[in-house]
Amino acid sequence: MGQPGFFDLDQRHTSLNKMGDPLIMLKKKIPWEVFRPIVANVHDKPRKSNAGRKPLDPVLMFKVLILQSLYNVSDEQIEYQIRDRLSFMRFLDLSLEDPVPDARTVWSYRQLLTDQGLLEPLFEQFNRSLIDQGYQAKKGQIIDASIVPVPKQRNTRTENAAIKADHTPEGWDDKPAMKRQKDTNARWTKKHNQRHYGYKNHISVDRKHKLIRHFVVSDAAVHDSQMIDPVLDQHNTGAEVWADSAYRSEEIEQWLKAGRYKSQVHHKGKRGKALSEAKQKVNQARSKVRARVEHVFGYQENSMGGKFIRTIGINRARTKIALMNLTYNMMRFLLLERRTIGIIAA
Known part of the structure; x- marks a missing residue:
């Protein structure tokens, strides 16, 4: 059987279009x-020689990271999927003859973005693009945090105590290979009587468009309210x-008032004293709006392959979470655009 020609690929692309390729x-x-x-x-550093393959286009590599984040697959899997799927190749403008970024190249590019602190500028650039296209943050904001789990560390109690005290456990410096595999930034936390290990993705979503406007990454043990500022x-x-009742305190209420914000934070009951019926009704009304931020985390969990990330250290976790938030905003933007087109057509 001969190799597929131009018309064979064109027919396959047409078939993908009819089936509804979401990447188009x-x-x-x-x-x-x-x-x-x-x-x-991002690749700007002196090359030792002209031998070897030149770096791939940086925008193409950025698109690879977005694709990887959309499906939450490993570096090895994204390499395989690009080689295997015509829809991925078309999204990246790659022909069958073009070189495909391998797993190591994907890892290295993401690490370069991490080392140079470029993920937040990329996130902010897309936010500016959203505003330019009419999606300004409006009608107030909703804040919340979601746990982003990472692989659990198998440490002794003594080692964990040293890590919590920001010390390197005894003997780790003598085993650099093992030390590189240890995440000393992730922390344990308890939510709904279940223990979780990892980081937190703190976000602010505008009520009007349900787009993430700001995000902050912390370890999982940091209380949600500490990141409100x-x-x-x-x-x-x-x-x-x-915001939910985790953000409710007299200090935060005063801080919001001083900043000329109008608090819609849920009321919180006190020990031995239930909320009044009036405050329960207020909370119910506020929940209808606050639920919009849960939709964001739900989309990341259910439509983007889950929030679990395989990284070591908060800097790499921040990169992965930034890509997760940016990818969500891109997909949300596409939905908003489809709705706008539908309204115009009607």
Whole structure:
């Protein structure tokens, strides 16, 4: 059997279109070139020789990371899927003859973005693009946090005590290979009587469009309320702030008031004293709005392959979570655009 020619591939692409390839809109509607000024110089360091393959296009590699985040697959799996799936190749503008980034190249590129602190600028660049296209943060904001689990560490109690005290456990410096595999930044936390290990993704979502406007990453042990200041979006046109009762305290209420925000934070009962019926009704009304932020985490969990990440250290976790949030915003933008087109057509 001969190799597929141009018309064979064209017919396959046509078939993919009819079946509803979700990557077509992602490729066409996202302004990928706006990211080039940020990633253009990511490979800029003197090459020791001209031997070997030149670095792949940085925007193409960025698209690979978005694709990887959309399906939450490993570096090895994204390499395999790009080689195996025509839809992935078309999204990346790769022909059958073009070189495909291997797993090591994907890891190295992501590490370069991490080392150079480029994920937050990339996230903010897309936020600016959203505003340029009419999706300004409006009608107030909703804040919440979600646990992002990572592989559990098998440490002794003595080692865990040293880690919590920000010390290197005894003997680890003598075993550098083992030490590199140890995550000393992730922490345990308890939620709904279940223990979780990893990090937290703190986000602010605008009520109008349900887009993530700000995010902060911490270890899982950090209380949600501690991150209200850095995660709050100061550019939302609405003053209202919704949050669950974990963010309720007299200090936070005063802080919001001083910042001219209107608190819609859930009321919290006191020990031995249940909430009044009036406050319960207030909470019920606020829950209808606050639920929108749960939809964000639900999408990441159910439509993006889950939130579990295989990384070591908070810097790499921050990169993965930033990509997760950015990918969510891209997919949310596509949905908003489809709705707009539907309204215009009607």
